[in-house]
Amino acid sequence: MSDDLDELKSLLYAATPGPDSKKKADNIALAQKNFADLQGSRDAARLTSDRPKKGLISGVRNMLTTLTSRAGLTASTAIVAVGLVMLSPLGENLMPTTPDAAFEPASIQEAPAVVLRKTAPEDVAGITESAPMVAAEMAADSMATAPVSPMPMTAPAPATSRMMLDAPVMLPVPESTTESFANADTNPVQVTTQTPVSTFSIDVDTASYAVIRNSLSNGQLPPKDAVRIEEMINYFPYEYAAPTGTDAFQPTVTLTPTPWNADTQLLHIGIQGALPDLADRPPLNLVFLIDTSGSMEQPNKLPLLKQSFRLMLGQLRPEDQIAIVTYAGSAGEVLAPTAASDRATILNALENLGAGGSTAGQAGLQQAYATAAAMSEEGDVNRIILATDGDFNVGLNDPDALKDYIADKRDSGTYLSVLGFGRGNLNDATMQALAQNGNGQAAYIDTLSEAQKVLVDQLGGALFPIANDVKIQVEFNPATVSEYRLIGYETRALNREDFNNDKVDAGDIGAGHQVTAIYEVTPTGSAAERNDPLRYGAPVIAQDASDELAFLRLRYKAPGSDTSALIETPVQATLTGEAGFATAIAGFGQLLRDGTYTGNWTYADAIKLATQTKGDDPFGYRAEAVQLMRLAQSLSAE
Numbered sequence: 001m002s003d004d005l006d007e008l009k010s011l012l013y014a015a016t017p018g019p020d021s022k023k024k025a026d027n028i029a030l031a032q033k034n035f036a037d038l039q040g041s042r043d044a045a046r047l048t049s050d051r052p053k054k055g056l057i058s059g060v061r062n063m064l065t066t067l068t069s070r071a072g073l074t075a076s077t078a079i080v081a082v083g084l085v086m087l088s089p090l091g092e093n094l095m096p097t098t099p100d101a102a103f104e105p106a107s108i109q110e111a112p113a114v115v116l117r118k119t120a121p122e123d124v125a126g127i128t129e130s131a132p133m134v135a136a137e138m139a140a141d142s143m144a145t146a147p148v149s150p151m152p153m154t155a156p157a158p159a160t161s162r163m164m165l166d167a168p169v170m171l172p173v174p175e176s177t178t179e180s181f182a183n184a185d186t187n188p189v190q191v192t193t194q195t196p197v198s199t200f201s202i203d204v205d206t207a208s209y210a211v212i213r214n215s216l217s218n219g220q221l222p223p224k225d226a227v228r229i230e231e232m233i234n235y236f237p238y239e240y241a242a243p244t245g246t247d248a249f250q251p252t253v254t255l256t257p258t259p260w261n262a263d264t265q266l267l268h269i270g271i272q273g274a275l276p277d278l279a280d281r282p283p284l285n286l287v288f289l290i291d292t293s294g295s296m297e298q299p300n301k302l303p304l305l306k307q308s309f310r311l312m313l314g315q316l317r318p319e320d321q322i323a324i325v326t327y328a329g330s331a332g333e334v335l336a337p338t339a340a341s342d343r344a345t346i347l348n349a350l351e352n353l354g355a356g357g358s359t360a361g362q363a364g365l366q367q368a369y370a371t372a373a374a375m376s377e378e379g380d381v382n383r384i385i386l387a388t389d390g391d392f393n394v395g396l397n398d399p400d401a402l403k404d405y406i407a408d409k410r411d412s413g414t415y416l417s418v419l420g421f422g423r424g425n426l427n428d429a430t431m432q433a434l435a436q437n438g439n440g441q442a443a444y445i446d447t448l449s450e451a452q453k454v455l456v457d458q459l460g461g462a463l464f465p466i467a468n469d470v471k472i473q474v475e476f477n478p479a480t481v482s483e484y485r486l487i488g489y490e491t492r493a494l495n496r497e498d499f500n501n502d503k504v505d506a507g508d509i510g511a512g513h514q515v516t517a518i519y520e521v522t523p524t525g526s527a528a529e530r531n532d533p534l535r536y537g538a539p540v541i542a543q544d545a546s547d548e549l550a551f552l553r554l555r556y557k558a559p560g561s562d563t564s565a566l567i568e569t570p571v572q573a574t575l576t577g578e579a580g581f582a583t584a585i586a587g588f589g590q591l592l593r594d595g596t597y598t599g600n601w602t603y604a605d606a607i608k609l610a611t612q613t614k615g616d617d618p619f620g621y622r623a624e625a626v627q628l629m630r631l632a633q634s635l636s637a638e
Helices: 005-016 023-038 054-065 071-086 121-143 205-218 227-232 302-313 343-351 361-375 399-410 428-437 448-457 461-462 495-502 580-593 603-612 621-636
Strands: 195-203 247-256 259-275 282-289 321-327 329-338 381-388 414-421 442-445 465-476 481-486 509-512 514-523 548-557 566-571
Touching: 005 259, 005 282, 005 548, 023 481, 195 205, 195 481, 195 495, 205 227, 205 428, 205 442, 205 621, 227 514, 227 580, 247 548, 247 566, 247 580, 259 465, 259 509, 259 580, 282 302, 282 361, 282 621, 302 414, 302 442, 302 448, 321 343, 321 361, 321 428, 329 343, 329 361, 361 399, 361 414, 399 414, 399 428, 414 428, 428 465, 442 448, 448 461, 461 509, 465 495, 465 514, 495 548, 603 621
Parallel strands: 282 321, 282 381, 381 414, 414 442
Antiparallel strands: 195 465, 247 259, 259 514, 321 329, 465 509, 465 548, 481 514, 548 566
């Protein structure tokens, strides 16, 4: 017994007449005649607003009108979809790709998926030219397949690295994080007769201020250990006198009333570095050491990093060289040393970076130093810029062990700077250990504006050193100062004997850099004295009762030198000056940290002082600080 379908097929074949060869020939001849007659139409088609002479839309409309078969409609739908995807900005997929998307293909298994290559802007012309061929091929394939289901389409997700991150990426810091910050207990009040000398290493890092800004911008008070007051103060430029002669630095000292304690004074020490003519600077060999581990996949990490380095490339010269080393589960060189003028090659290498794997930081550092050594030539400046969230979990990850490793490498003449990205697992302690021992700077990048400040506006200071191992020592006169305390610099404290020991590492200053330090001092006999005099303490010698408040010493090494130079100057007790905005920032930092020494001073007082002393603010840094104070005031009142 035959199948019912076979019987139906046989009936259809029986009812269908055979081909008529004569009629077929006549029809072909008539078609050819009509085609010839219609060439060069008598009257041009009337143009209307919805009927252009030519173009994709017109062609698609005509195709949809004439192709009425099921296969034809399927083919035309596929062509339109391909055209829309390929003509969308940067080749981005116009269809939802997530499981929760409104569009759901009817049957993904019934037709092969079309995989589209994401296209760079320079390939747009090629896409336009090849689109007809692609459409024709797809139409032929579709018409050869029956029945045909709606064709699913897949494409890479939009390139997040193309985002313009001019404002902080609003990703709230998780309540439970693995973040760690380098800090120490707040500096205590020192009794001058017992400890007359204060010694510390300078610091030009600004990472703490940017981390504080990121926390407040995301609606949270920063972790107390993230607050390093010296980095907040040194984030801002000040009007200090430039050095003259051969000295690399010019100190500026001022004495002002303390706004949070009427019975003490603030001693401001400003150090202005020389700004050499960078027009004749030596060639720069720069190694980008980029963390591409899985923790860097967030928009405010690797994508922002790429955008930041793009800004920096515009400041380099043709004779400069760039290399790129990445590390995740292992390390490798993804861009061999390349002339900075070959921007296309460098940018292509950056854009092709992706995140995944663990964090083999030690292997990355070893590869970066090896690459820098191969690039180095006599007279060149060699710098590694490590960009990371600070999470080292393969190889060396202890800050002390990393410190020893970097200390062994810095004598090669290659300096190491660190840029931090992202929150949640930010390992600030590791970043600080690397930068401080690598003769480099540590900064935190949370916006393109911050990248502009660090990598464009301050590029000379970040990359071209004018002094190494810079130390400050202040000896206070017990006849005029009974007590003092250094505000900030807790992680930069040195022993008194370290000042004259040229083997002890200290901070480094780049071209045009500034450093500001603030002491709160208590005049002898003031009601603000916190400590009773010792019964058996040494008496104050009469000749010490002069108009000197303190004696300032500054020691530094010229780059490449093993012997330090010394600058000395007395600090007169009658000095006065204007340092109001730095004072406001110092008070702000103390309030964020613990407020131990600020008494009844409040955020409102800090806002008022900062507003009154904001002065010239061409880039809005100081105005932004006032807004952060207001946020902190609101958040602390919750």
